[in-house]
Amino acid sequence: MVAQNDVLDYELVAGAATAPLLGYDGPASNLWLYGGSSPGPVIRARQGELVQVRLRNNLPEPTSTHWHGIRIANAMDGVPGLTQEVVPPGGSFDYSFVAPDAGTYWYHSHNKSWEQMARGLYGPLIIEERDPLPADREMLLVIDDWRLGEDGQVHAESFGSLRDWSHGGRLGNWLTINGASAPQLEVKRGERLRLRLINCANARIVTLKLDQLAPLVIALDGQPLPEVREIGFSGRLTLAPAQRADLLLDVFLEPGDRAQIMEVTGQEGVEIGSFLCNGVAADGMAGREMPRLPTNNLPRPDLSDPLKLDLVMEGGAMGAMRSAVFDGRELSIRELVAEGQVWALNGVAGMTDVPLARIQRGRSVVLEFDNQTAWPHAMHIHGHHFRVMARNGQPVDNGAWRDTELVAANEKVTVAFVADNPGKWLIHCHMLEHQAAGMKTWFQVTGQAG
Ligand code: C2O
Ligand code: CU
Numbered sequence: 001m002v003a004q005n006d007v008l009d010y011e012l013v014a015g016a017a018t019a020p021l022l023g024y025d026g027p028a029s030n031l032w033l034y035g036g037s038s039p040g041p042v043i044r045a046r047q048g049e050l051v052q053v054r055l056r057n058n059l060p061e062p063t064s065t066h067w068h069g070i071r072i073a074n075a076m077d078g079v080p081g082l083t084q085e086v087v088p089p090g091g092s093f094d095y096s097f098v099a100p101d102a103g104t105y106w107y108h109s110h111n112k113s114w115e116q117m118a119r120g121l122y123g124p125l126i127i128e129e130r131d132p133l134p135a136d137r138e139m140l141l142v143i144d145d146w147r148l149g150e151d152g153q154v155h156a157e158s159f160g161s162l163r164d165w166s167h168g169g170r171l172g173n174w175l176t177i178n179g180a181s182a183p184q185l186e187v188k189r190g191e192r193l194r195l196r197l198i199n200c201a202n203a204r205i206v207t208l209k210l211d212q213l214a215p216l217v218i219a220l221d222g223q224p225l226p227e228v229r230e231i232g233f234s235g236r237l238t239l240a241p242a243q244r245a246d247l248l249l250d251v252f253l254e255p256g257d258r259a260q261i262m263e264v265t266g267q268e269g270v271e272i273g274s275f276l277c278n279g280v281a282a283d284g285m286a287g288r289e290m291p292r293l294p295t296n297n298l299p300r301p302d303l304s305d306p307l308k309l310d311l312v313m314e315g316g317a318m319g320a321m322r323s324a325v326f327d328g329r330e331l332s333i334r335e336l337v338a339e340g341q342v343w344a345l346n347g348v349a350g351m352t353d354v355p356l357a358r359i360q361r362g363r364s365v366v367l368e369f370d371n372q373t374a375w376p377h378a379m380h381i382h383g384h385h386f387r388v389m390a391r392n393g394q395p396v397d398n399g400a401w402r403d404t405e406l407v408a409a410n411e412k413v414t415v416a417f418v419a420d421n422p423g424k425w426l427i428h429c430h431m432l433e434h435q436a437a438g439m440k441t442w443f444q445v446t447g448q449a450g
Pocket of ligand 2: 376
């Protein structure tokens with residue numbers, strides 16, 4: 001990294017590399033990684049700074065990099081076919097953008113992401129506040145769900161499995177935190193930690209139970225909450241694929257104590273890591289007054305006369321979809337299955353030539369995700385953050401800004417945002433197999449960048 005007049009330079013090489021996902025005693029896993037590590041290198045900048053990253057592609061296939069959650073200039077959004085050409089093997093692409101909002105973000109491949117991300121192509125992108133939050137330390141918890149064989153290798157035979165694509169996506173069998181299996185994260189009594197959690201899984205909705213710790217949620221999807229939220233001593237925190245949470249954790253464990261990080265499904269839980277208290281922090285900040293994260297300057301939607309958009313989500317196993325348009329032709333469900341396209345938005349599987357909507361820059365939008373499928377979906381909007389206004393018609397706005405929101409089976413979720421970022425933006429399910437199998441569309445914001 002070269003720092004020069006507030007200009008940061010990173011080189012991000014995407015290529016084959018190994019990582020000890022099974023632990024140092026097990027066989028190393030052959031992965032595709034950024035910078036040779038899992039997760040990829042932390043890219044860090046200060047709010048408002050120009051971030052410059054050269055992506056170099058040493059993979060055997062084309063790629064691109066997307067900066068998830070950043071309200072970025074459209075040409076830097078990293079979506080092949082929409083905002084840039086793919087970067088061929090041996091090629092490179094220079095990304096440069098100003099990150100307007102502080103918070104916890106991440107970057108990942110956006111070409112064949114269902115395979116490239118399952119092989120490890122992602123990393124954290126941290127935008128620091130101009131005045132950093134007072135805490136003794138910061139800790140990243142990058143969570144992933146891998147599907148590995150006993151030899152520790154990524155299960156490649158099941159890439160493209162129609163069963164995964166039409167059900168809950170590619171669920172793995174091996175959860176890691178920061179590329180490690182059940183790591184013990186060392187903490188000291190009296191420390192105040194800022195934890196940054198990122199769910200990088202292809203499809204797993206991760207529910208964490210942080211034993212004995214009672215952290216506070218201070219931000220979601222990078223954006224500070226107007227009111228911090230308690231999750232309690234045995235409380236749970238759910239992160240859908242691509243979602244992030246920032247937590248503030250005052251450590252009151254005794255030296256020698258170990259607090260488990262559990263991943264829970266229903267009543268069952270597995271330990272995926274733990275905090276090990278190995279001493280006392282001299283003059284730690286735990287127990288002091290709670291600091292407040294300054295909010296980012298996001299435009300509030302004007303709900304008096306918004307543009308209303310509906311997005312009917314259909315398809316998948318146990319769904320009622322009988323046909324949909326794919327590549328401009330109406331196909332029966334059998335023909336769609338043959339094409340690997342089993343999900344649709346407003347009756348269309350996959351991308352269209354014409355956007356879902358052309359929206360005049362600055363217009364407020366109220367969008368309803370109408371999930372008529374038997375599956376939850378993590379719906380992501382590029383280039384914008386939105387407020388969740390209602391679930392099944394009941395008002396729920398709690399002031400949180402999201403870029404990815406979980407929409408339960410048969411649920412309707414209404415979101416609102418100001419379409420203030422000119423360009424072509426994707427909306428898709430972040431369960432990457434659903435995205436690949438049709439659950440994606442795009443909208444265009446017209447007008448000049450200001
Ligand atoms: Cu994090 Cu279009 O994705
Ligand atoms: Cu989905």
